[in-house]
Amino acid sequence: MEPADELLNDEVALELSEDPMRLNMGPSHPAMHGTIRMVVDLDGETLVNLDVQPGYLHRGFEKSCERGTWAQVFPYVDRLNYVSPMLNNVGWALAVEKLLEIEVPERCQYYRVILGELSRISDHFTCNGASAMELGAFTPFLWLLKVRDWVWDILERETGARMTHSFGRIGGMAAPPTVNFKDDVLRLIPELHKVVKETEIMLLRNRIFLDRMQGVGVLTKEQALSYGVTGPVARSTGIPYDVRKDHPYLVYDRFDFDVPVGEDGDNWDRFMVRLEEIRQAIRIIEQAIEQMPDDGPINVDDPRIVYPEKDDVYTTIEATIAHFKLVMEGLRTPKGEVYSFTEGANGELGFHIVSDGSGTPYRVRVRPPCWYNLAAAREMLLGGMIADIIPTFGSVNMIGGECDR
DSSP, X not given: OOHHHHHHHHHHHHHHHSSOEEEEEOSSSGGGTTTOEEEEEEETTEEEEEEEEOOOOOOOHHHHHTTSOSGGGHHHHHTTSTTSHHHHHHHHHHHHHHHHTOOOOHHHHHHHHHHHHHHHHHHHHHHHXXXXXXTTOHHHHHHHHHHHHHHXXXXXXXXXXXSOOOOEETTEESSOOOTTHHHHHHHHHHHHHHHHHHHHHHHTTOHHHHHHHTTSSOOOHHHHHHHTOOHHHHHTTTOOOXXXXXXXXXXXXXXXXXXXXXXXXXXXXXXXXXXXXXXXXXXXXXXXXXXXXXXXXXXXXXXXXXXXXXXXXXXXXXXHHHHHHHHHTOOOOOSEEEXXXXXXXXXXXXXEEEEOSSSSOSEEEEEOHHHHHHHTHHHHHTTSBGGGHHHHHHXXXXXXXXXXX
């Protein structure tokens, strides 16, 4: 080779190796779930830098809550995590009830637990099914979502809406359980166990699935704690924190259930934790159905808080006035502020609310679990391959509504 050719080759090599390649993934990339944009720097196919940008869903959730009554917030919280909205309904109701210093009747507490755990199951089915599909396993996705639709059938019969229910009420629920509620849930439970087992048989020995999940997207326990990560993502690292166990609310302290934890904090552990949490949610539901009273009030007995019966609204002037004032002015809460937190499908869901004594929230701040879990995604992805973004981001289970800021 001539000296001039060697010099030319050196210049080309130097030019190619100077800077990493910068790529934009999202917000319209299918793996970004609609709203997220990632700016990635690549050395070959290795991620050397990563900027996760969640700011493409500008709905103004918190400010929207501050312009209506306390009860008018329920449709907004439905849309925080639209995959498990009943858990959000219960979380908001408990926050306002904490401010009011009231406790709903026992039957209502069990009803909330059962509906919430059904929502948790549907959320975990959606996440694990989508995670498998994004790796090419389409059949488990169809199986898991088939059973999720059966869960939604029950929720629709109870609430009147299939997805965003707006069924929670301050001081209770919009309606008591239907006549066949317990039987419907008990009939569904064997199908839930069956599809979880089928999913394990199909996936857990699949070489491709194992290679894409085990040792990929690792988050350490220390990183999880520093980012404030909770839920299945934190439990996959070995942190056994679950609000239902550590800070029981409703009647969770009456149930026998375990908190599944992983060891490695990788995609595999997150997948397995969610599968086992489905089984634990079923255990809670079975115990709640057995303990739940067959009759009794579902709402507190306080006309200043609970809407009057519709028949009374249509036939008596007292109920008409009470209904009008609750709808137009909202219930009056004492001045003060509270922080109330529950175990959402993705971790600790908290509401910090401030009241000035009027029928409208003065300030509403939400602690959505997905916001913190998403922040830790960078730690999971750095040093991995660009292809690892797909299963890892899916295992975080980012819900765009919770990351609205």
